Amino acid sequence: MAAMRMREALNAALREEMERDESVVLMGEDIAVFEGAFKVTQGLMDQFGERRVRDTPISENTIVGTGVGAAMAGLRPVVELMTVNFSLLAFDQIINHAAAIPYMFNGQVRVPLVIRMPGGGGHQLGPTHSHSFEAMFLQIPGLLVACPSTAADGKGLLKAAIRDDNPVIFVEHETLYGIRGEVPDDPDHIVDFGSAAVRREGGDVTIIGILKMAHEAERAAETLASEHGIEAEVIDPRTLRPLDLDTILESVRKTNRVVIVEEGWPHGGVGANLAALIQEQAFDHLDAPIQRVTGADVPMPYSKRLEQSAIPHPEHVVSAVLETMIGAKPRA
Amino acid sequence: MPRLSDSMEEGTVLGWMKAVGDEVAVGDELVEIETDKANMVYESDVAGTLVEILAEEGATLPIGEVIARVGEAGEAPAAGGNGGRPDAAPETEPEPEPAAPAVDEAEASEPAPAPTPPAREPGERIKASPLARRIAAERNVDLAALRGSGPGGRIIKADVEDAGAQPAPETAEPEPAAAAPPATAERPETARGAVEEVELTRLQQTVARRMAESKATAPHFYLTTEIDMSRAVEARARIKAAAGEGDVVPSFNDMVVKACAIALREFPRANGAYRDGRVEEYSRVNIGIAVAAQDALVVPTVFDADAKGLRQIAVESRRVAERVREGTITPPELSGGTFTVSNLGMFGVTSFSAVINPPQAGILAVGSIEEVPVVRDGAIVPGQRMTVNLACDHRILYGADGARFLARVRDLLEEPVFLAL
Incomplete structure (x- = not known):
């Protein structure tokens, strides 16, 4: 056990899964050089290189679309959208493609993609950066939806999401990035989806x-x-x-x-x-x-x-x- | 909810005669309300605009609850619910409250009101939580007999548990081997045959409640006497013979009412009530006459019967009895009684004892006039006798007082000429 903040726990999950499985790659705006708007990807580019930790243009539909394609081709991408509000620009890729493709191809093609997105209000970021869209994603068959509230759950759920063969919407609350909690060191600490x-x-x-x-x-x-x-x-x-x-x-x-x-x-x-x-x-x-x-x-x-x-x-x-x-x- | 009768505890809104936004003048018919006794139109005692109706049609509320608001003339109606529209536009003061309405903590922690019998329309839906319904079904608790302590009078689990009903027998879980009856609403035929359940009307509920209350709280004792009605029979025959076309001929019951009225004036205790640990004596002598109506018992009042002549009593008692049968009797005509006369003589009942109409001190049960052999001056002669039975509430009317009152009634009927005084 180690006391850490949510952002550190998420970082640890990404790091451990990338160490464990080299098909895990990261893409998103400002995640590599800048280490993420909320510093969740801190140190990962240095450790895993620019090939596996990629900065993208400001183009959410393309970010997710690239992730969908990479997932279909056998990688396990984790893409970051800077806020949940920006995910609206990627709805075509999220709903028409990521969620639907496994059904359209009768399971012959999988989309093991994780789409991380911070959301929620409280930081005066206004109506284009602060919403809570869990319910929207919850409505879409084919998507799993994770909503961690503690550091331990953040780590355990993100690791579970990466290992899952389904596309996962991973909602992070901006206010919770700094929350501290005891987090298991076990590299196989997994919080099963569907366990309250x-x-x-x-x-x-x-x-x-x-x-x-x-x-x-x-x-x-x-x-x-x-x-x-x-x-x-x-x-x-x-x-x-x-x-x-x-x-x-x-x-x-x-x-x-x-x-x-x-x-x-x-x-x-x-x-x-x-x-x-x-x-x-x-x-x-x-x-x-x-x-x-x-x-x-x-x-x-x-x-x-x-x-x-x-x-x-x-x-x-x-x-x-x-x-x-x-x-x-x-x-x- | 206005008090529209003496015994009214709650009322049901039958219909609104004004709509929200209508102008209302003093005396305008505003709303029709069903009380425990009758349906009444309530006239507005204020003027203005009806801005809000809080009690929808069919709603039953205790006296004193707000049923509507009348505002200043021309006032805009109260805003309705949000109905899913977005909250206030930015230029107005935004509503900071999220979905959950705040509740006054004191209110929430208030003890549940004492359970009193609920009054519902026959067939009116009983508001109960799903859990309360399930527990009630398991324990054979009649939800209709419960008053809900949840919001809006909803019956909740605590109310059912407070009902103290017997837990269902263990056989509630039907064993596969036993041919358990299906747990449906269909009632199995019992040793009494098929059971048809009939809901009580509000009036019947009132009768049931008040009669049970009377027997449970008023210590009844009974005095019986036989009255020689030969002179009364004779007198009535003469009145009848002298009556002109359309004249109302007083009945024997009217004579009994008049005799009681005179006696009540002389015995104030009999014209009183025991209420809340003290005795009330009334200045007016108002006699209730028990009248059988369709499936119900109604007691219209002849007011100031001591001051009215026999013919006027006859006219009034016929009129109110008629209105009872037509269903047009109003609460004022049913209230204010200080004593009751109940007569079953027309059915050939020779004597019976009655249940006091609370909070009155007594009730006189009147039997039929029988032609019987009587001994007069040592000889057996034909006589006309009527047995009356006075039920007294011993808390106010004691044995000797009751006996003196009854003797006075007897004397007046045996010498009916005194009824004219």
Whole structure:
């Protein structure tokens, strides 16, 4: 175990996988010489050379398209898009090609491609750099979607993504790059896709949070326990596709109440999708409507105050939990 | 939700006569409300613009809940829900709140309200969480009997568990070998044959609740006496003979009502109520007359019966009975009673005892007039006798008081000329 930041953990994952498998290559804007806008690729060009760590022009569709072609030809490319907003320029390659090709060719061709993209708000980067598009990628069959919230998960999920034969959308939250955590040294430390983490156990309500909101959910749970005597169970799904619905349903059957927290928009969001799945699978275990806490239904504002008010905070999670708890009796 | 009758605890909005945005004047018919007793049109006591309707048609709310807002004349209607549109445009103050509405913590941690019987329309959907429904089904708890403590009165798990129902027998899990009945809504035929469940109307629910409440809380005792009705029969025959075309002839029951009214004026305790640990005595003598309606029991009131003549009592009692049968009786005509007379004599019932209509002190149960041999001055002669039974709430009307009151009623009917005084 070693304490490291998320960006160091991601860097370690890339480094270890590149050492382990020489078909792993990196491409992206400013990732080589500049070592990445968020320094995730620090030192990798020096170690592995310009052939395996390549700077690209500012042309996202081409970056992803090159990655798709390289993956089809037998490499395991990891491409970086400087923010999730820029991924919109590459939707043709992501959706029409990366996601569809394995189906179009009946699995004869694989696309073992990882597309990393930092997203999320909180740094005053305005509406063209700060969004949360997990729900959009979640909708597309053929893509796996990873959303790490801790350094250990960042490393374990990125290694799993690189080793997976499917195209993976790997969403990194900008605010979490500096978060510290204990990370296993084991070069085969893998976090399996489709395995949720129960961050905190509790019997009164299930709070599901992704990315930064996994942390806000934990903070809310602490407040709920200390100020309201409510024991919340906090679950971080870690990957949205595949989704570990079993762990979520097991918790819902225990608590009968659910609050889902995400930074993305409310309509057609991750929470909307989860709420639908939960009510389909555990309708008879719900004692209150599922609550969602989401980002505001607006393009991300630039102004610091407006931006902060457009992002969920622990007090919003606490309010939503209290709403679901109206009339409920504390557990003995 | 306005209080439209004495015993009303909640009301159901049947229909709005004004729409949001309409101008409303004082006295305008605003909304039709079903109370525990009748359907009533509520007239606005304020003027302005109806800016918001909070209780949709079919909604049942306790007294005092806000059902609508009337604002200044010309005021714009309240903004509706967002409905999925993007939030406020940039030039307006942006709504900082994300999807989760804040809830007042004090409100959230308030203890659940004491369970009181809910009142729902027959066939009205019961709001219950899926979990509460499942547990209720497992434990054979009737959701209709529960009041929900969740938001909007939703029945949640805690309410079902508080109902203290018996856990289902272990055989709830059907064993493969046993031919367990299918767990469907279809009720199996029982030893009593097929079971047809009939939902109670609101009125029937009220009757059921108030009668059970009366027997459970008012210590009843009963006094019975036989009244010689020969002079009353004679008097009524004379009134009938003298009656002109269209004149209403008082019935024997009208005479009983009048006799009770006179006696009640003289015995204030009998014209009172036991309420919240004290005795109330009323200045008006208002007699309720139990009238059988379609599948229901309604008690319209003859107000100030002590001050009214026999004929007027007859006219009024016929009119209110008629309105009960037509279903046009209004809550004011059903409230304010200080004593009740119940008469089953027309069915040939010679005597019975009745349940006090709370919070009144007593109820007089009147049997039929029977032609019987009676002993008068040592000789057996034909007589006309009527048995009456006075049920008294012992908390306010004691044995001797009740007996004196009853004796006075008897004396008045045996010498009906006094009814005219």
